[in-house]
Amino acid sequence: xxxxxxxxxxxxxxxxxxxxxxxxxxxxxxxxxxxxxxxxxxxxxxxxxxxxxxxxxxxxxxxxxxxxxxxxxxxxxxxxxxxxxxxxxxxxxxxxxxxxxxxxxxxxxxxxxxxxxxxxxxxxxxxxxxxxxxxxxxxxxxxxxxxxxxxxxxxxxxxxxxxxxxxxxxxxxxxxxxxxxxxxxxxxxxxxxxxxxxxxxxxxxxxxxxxxxxxxxxxxxxxxxxxxxxxxxxxxxxxxxxxxxxxxxxxxxxxxxxxxxxxxxxxxxxxxxxxxxxxxxxxxxxxxxxxxxxxxxxxxxxxxxxxxxxxxxxxxxxxxxxxxxxxxxxxxxxxxxxxxxxxxxxxxxxxxxxxxxxxxxxxxxxxxxxxxxx
Amino acid sequence: xxxxxxxxxxxxxxxxxxxxxxxxxxxxxxxxxxxxxxxxxxxxxxxxxxxxxxxxxxxxxxxxxxxxxxxxxxxxxxxxxxxxxxxxxxxxxxxxxxxxxxxxxxxxxxxxxxxxxxxxxxxxxxxxxxxxxxxxxxxxxxxxxxxxxxxxxxxxxxxxxxxxxxxxxxxxxxxxxxxxxxxxxxxxxxxxxxxxxxxxxxxxxxxxxxxxxxxxxxxxxxxxxxxxxxxxxxxxxxxxxxxxxxxxxxxxxxxxxxxxxxxxxxxxxxxxxxxxxxxxxxxxxxxxxxxxxxxxxxxxxxxxxxxxxxxxxxxxxxxxxxxxxxxxxxxxxxxxxxxxxxxxxxxxxxxxxxxx
Numbered sequence: 001x002x003x004x005x006x007x008x009x010x011x012x013x014x015x016x017x018x019x020x021x022x023x024x025x026x027x028x029x030x031x032x033x034x035x036x037x038x039x040x041x042x043x044x045x046x047x048x049x050x051x052x053x054x055x056x057x058x059x060x061x062x063x064x065x066x067x068x069x070x071x072x073x074x075x076x077x078x079x080x081x082x083x084x085x086x087x088x089x090x091x092x093x094x095x096x097x098x099x100x101x102x103x104x105x106x107x108x109x110x111x112x113x114x115x116x117x118x119x120x121x122x123x124x125x126x127x128x129x130x131x132x133x134x135x136x137x138x139x140x141x142x143x144x145x146x147x148x149x150x151x152x153x154x155x156x157x158x159x160x161x162x163x164x165x166x167x168x169x170x171x172x173x174x175x176x177x178x179x180x181x182x183x184x185x186x187x188x189x190x191x192x193x194x195x196x197x198x199x200x201x202x203x204x205x206x207x208x209x210x211x212x213x214x215x216x217x218x219x220x221x222x223x224x225x226x227x228x229x230x231x232x233x234x235x236x237x238x239x240x241x242x243x244x245x246x247x248x249x250x251x252x253x254x255x256x257x258x259x260x261x262x263x264x265x266x267x268x269x270x271x272x273x274x275x276x277x278x279x280x281x282x283x284x285x286x287x288x289x290x291x292x293x294x295x296x297x298x299x300x301x302x303x304x305x306x307x308x309x310x311x312x313x314x315x316x317x318x319x320x321x322x323x324x325x326x327x328x329x330x331x332x333x334x335x336x337x338x339x340x341x342x343x344x345x346x347x348x349x350x351x352x353x354x355x356x357x358x359x360x361x362x363x364x365x366x367x368x369x370x371x372x373x374x
Numbered sequence: 375x376x377x378x379x380x381x382x383x384x385x386x387x388x389x390x391x392x393x394x395x396x397x398x399x400x401x402x403x404x405x406x407x408x409x410x411x412x413x414x415x416x417x418x419x420x421x422x423x424x425x426x427x428x429x430x431x432x433x434x435x436x437x438x439x440x441x442x443x444x445x446x447x448x449x450x451x452x453x454x455x456x457x458x459x460x461x462x463x464x465x466x467x468x469x470x471x472x473x474x475x476x477x478x479x480x481x482x483x484x485x486x487x488x489x490x491x492x493x494x495x496x497x498x499x500x501x502x503x504x505x506x507x508x509x510x511x512x513x514x515x516x517x518x519x520x521x522x523x524x525x526x527x528x529x530x531x532x533x534x535x536x537x538x539x540x541x542x543x544x545x546x547x548x549x550x551x552x553x554x555x556x557x558x559x560x561x562x563x564x565x566x567x568x569x570x571x572x573x574x575x576x577x578x579x580x581x582x583x584x585x586x587x588x589x590x591x592x593x594x595x596x597x598x599x600x601x602x603x604x605x606x607x608x609x610x611x612x613x614x615x616x617x618x619x620x621x622x623x624x625x626x627x628x629x630x631x632x633x634x635x636x637x638x639x640x641x642x643x644x645x646x647x648x649x650x651x652x653x654x655x656x657x658x659x660x661x662x663x664x665x666x667x668x669x670x671x672x673x674x675x676x677x678x679x680x681x682x683x684x685x686x687x688x689x690x691x692x693x694x695x696x697x698x699x700x701x702x703x704x705x706x707x708x709x710x711x712x713x714x715x716x717x718x719x720x721x722x723x724x725x726x727x728x729x730x
Contacts, residue, residue, distance in 0.1 A: 006420050008392035011399075014419060020412035029407050033392060105713075214400060274426070285427070315429055318395040318420070330437070338444075345452035352445030359438030363431050371427030 008033050077128060080121025084155070087114035088163055107165075114168055118155055125151045145186040149179040166222045173226035177204060181234055194255050197238065201259060204231040205266065211322070212273075212313060228322065232306065232329060235259065239303045239336060256302065263305040264297025270312050285371055303333030394420055459508045466504060470497040488535040495526045495541060514556060519549035534589045540598060543575055547602070566646045569606035573653065576603055580660075593669070600657060600670055604677040607653055610646030615684050617643065654678050668719060675715045683708060 006014075012029055015021045021029070087110040094106035129147045156172040163169075180200060187193045208231055210216050210224030238259050271289045275281045281290070296305055307330040314323025341348055366372050392398070396417065403413040450457070473494035480487035499522045506518055523545045530542045547568060554564035576599040583590040657674040661667045686707055691700050 006394045007390050008394055008398070009386065009389040011394045011416060011419070012389070015408065015412055015416065018412075018415060020415055021408060025407065029402060030389065032402065032405060032407055033389060033398070214396070218397070218401070311433070315426075317397075318393050331440070334437075334441075345448055349445045349448035349452060352441050352448060354445075356438040356441030356443075356445060359434045359441065363434040363438065366427055366431045366434070372425065372431040373427070 076120045076124030078124075080117050080119070080124050083113050083117025083120060084159065087111070087117055088159075091163060091165065111165060111167055114159070114163060114165075115171065118152065118159075118172065121155060122148050122151045145183040149176060149183050152176050152179060160223075161219070164219075169219075169222035170226050173223045174229055177226060177230035178233060181230070181237065191251065194251055194258075197234070197255055198258050201231070201234055201238075201262065204228075204234060205262065211319075212317065225321070228310075228325070232325065235263075235302050235306050239301055239333065259302040260297055260300075260305065263302050263309065264293060267293045267297065267305055267309050267312075270309055270316075274312060274316055284369075301333060301337050303329065304337060307333055396420070462504050462508065463501065466497060466501045470494055470501065473497060482533060482535075488533060488538070491529055491533050492535065492538050492541065495529050495538060498522055498525050499545070514552070516549055516552040516556065519545055519552065523549055534587075536589055536592055536595050540595070543572070543599075543602075546571070565606045566610045566642075566649060569603050569610075569649070569653070572599055572602040572606060575599055593667070596667070596670060597673060600673050603653060604657075604673065607646065607650045608677060608680065610643060611650035611681050612684055614643040614647035615681070615688060618688065650681065654681075662718075672719060675718065679708075679711055679715065682711065 012021075012026050015029075016023070016026050090106050090110035090113065094103040094110065126144070126147050129144065133143070152172065153176045156169075156176050159172065160169055177200075184193055184196050184200070187196060204227045207227030208224055210220050211228065216224075238255055268290060271286070271293055272281060275286050275289075280286055296308065307326050310322050310326030310329065313319065314321075314326055338348055338352060341351065343351070394416070399408075399413055399416045399420070402408045402416075403410070408416065454462075473490045477487045477490035477494065480490065482488060482491065499518075502518050502522055502525075506513070523542060526542055526545065530538050533539075550568055550571060551564060554567055576596075579590060579595055579599055583596075654674060654677065657670065658678075661670040661674065683704070687700075687704055690703055690707075
């Protein structure tokens with residue numbers, strides 16, 4: 001689906017032909033792109049083997065250690081810190097120019113140890129908090145769900161730039177945002193849940209924008225991806241988890257409408273961004289795209305709007321991760337939408353066929369206007 | 375000189391595989407490899423290369439078609455009880471006839487013709503299932519798959535389409551998996567026979583692929599068959615290992631006794647285990663030395679690791695009572711085993727000229 005005629009070789013040739021660079025610069029660019037090539041010596045199969053070996057070793061070591069220390073709750077925090085520091089040391093030692101087996105193993109081991117360290121530390125802090133607050137106290141019941149989120153947020157902030165591995169940045173940020181989402185379930189007041197979810201929703205959208213804003217350091221892209229994934233999970237939660245709101249349909253409607261409104265605004269913004277300038281927006285395809293965006297917002301769910309946004313961003317940026325995420329989510333949210341329609345199967349089949357025919361009519365229009373030709 | 379040419383070619387090939395996006399352009403600008411004017415030019419270049427109209431057209435086609443098909447399925451699902459048996463069978467037969475006609479019209483050289491023939495093969499199974507539902511004859515489960523495989527066979531033979539063969543082999547596997555335990559054997563390992571069955575097709579695939587049949591050149595057919603053979607033989611091999619009483623090893627240190635006493639395994643499971651070793655050896659020799667293929671070798675090595683792990687676990691847990699210490703020692707051995715396999719794959723890759 002993402003067929004981009006421009007590859008690195010084409011780009012360099014275009015720049016040379018356009019007199020933007022000379023031949024010596026072109027060689028430097030080639031070397032620079034080539035230097036970013038993933039490890040030349042390790043194939044995919046080799047990486048899989050190494051990863052499995054390291055994973056089994058780490059999990060078994062962890063299992064062995066926890067059987068020894070399981071009776072000492074406070075030591076979880078200590079071991080958590082120890083693992084985190086050990087991971088930092090291993091990571092620094094493995095950052096060698098040579099990509100050999102030893103460095104590769106050290107790097108992978110450090111990632112797993114960091115992950116285990118953070119889990120132990122968060123778990124240890126939660127257990128310690130329980131001991132200090134007392135199991136039946138109001139303090140415990142109110143704040144326990146937030147302890148993992150806040151502790152993980154703290155460790156993520158500390159290790160984000162010091163540890164510096166993108167996979168750790170991604171997973172840590174993802175878990176921070178998702179633990180905050182899970183904590184929302186424990187809020188008893190539906191009104192406060194709404195305010196909280198709306199705020200979390202806006203934060204996730206704002207952080208996801210890192211991926212499309214220019215001049216943002218690449219270090220923060222894992223945070224952007226984590227926010228994007230969390231946004232998908234939040235939208236999924238808002239769209240499907242009705243048990244919390246089953247007695248408060250008005251509150252549910254508020255959060256749904258809010259999310260649809262924000263995502264429709266984002267979709268309109270993306271269409272304007274793709275168009276590039278006012279002149280392109282005022283053309284017939286531009287106006288139809290905007291009308292389509294408003295209609296989608298009016299009749300569909302936040303999930304469908306989000307999927308369309310992901311497809312547009314992924315295609316525009318030639319970003320396969322975002323594009324395929326949109327492709328995966330689209331049928332899921334479409335299925336939820338039609339499944340939750342409160343009508344008989346007969347009427348649903350009619351709506352499905354009618355929707356399909358409308359989309360095919362749209363395609364016919366594009367072909368008739370020759371908009372699909374370069 | 376030859377090595378330099380290979381390196382240059384690899385570099386050019388790599389550059390062709392790198393898709394240019396905003397990130398790459400910004401990265402080049404950040405490292406002062408291109409000017410601001412070049413950056414703007416490059417950004418416009420990638421923006422223009424995107425045909426939004428074609429993209430939207432494809433997307434609307436896929437989603438629109440999917441919605442229509444889903445609607446049709448919902449319609450049938452809703453009215454299934456109300457539809458008469460005659461209508462049910464007739465509609466499937468009409469669809470089947472339509473697919474066969476379409477395949478004939480487009481021809482088997484065209485991919486659409488092949489897809490229609492594949493769809494016809496699927497509809498044969500649907501027809502038999504609906505037929506069985508309407509006329510409750512009390513037949514065994516295997517008869518449906520047996521008839522499906524038999525009726526599909528002419529299509530498979532003329533199709534020259536790997537996916538069609540894959541479907542047929544899957545149906546045959548299901549037939550055998552349901553047939554063998556019921557009719558031929560009341561004990562023993564049907565999976566061993568399945569491994570042999572899939573092994574035959576693996577052999578045929580390799581033979582005809584070497585002869586030059588173009589539609590068999592796709593490697594996924596090799597990997598699918600290797601995975602099928604190895605996964606079928608793994609359970610019988612494990613059944614044999616599980617039945618060996620390794621505690622006899624303790625007596626080796628206490629008493630001058632050197633032979634193992636196999637307390638429970640049957641001769642059939644012993645044969646299955648030997649067959650498992652033979653199969654792994656054949657795949658290893660072929661894909662390491664004769665026809666180097668990293669992925670096939672990796673699948674074989676991974677399967678071998680699992681079998682070896684099971685044996686090692688049985689031995690270690692015999693000697694050591696503590697579960698956690700067993701796990702630790704097992705993990706160290708596992709790690710070493712995987713590192714050894716890592717090096718073996720690296721050597722194969724080098725011998726293969728760096729290609730997978």
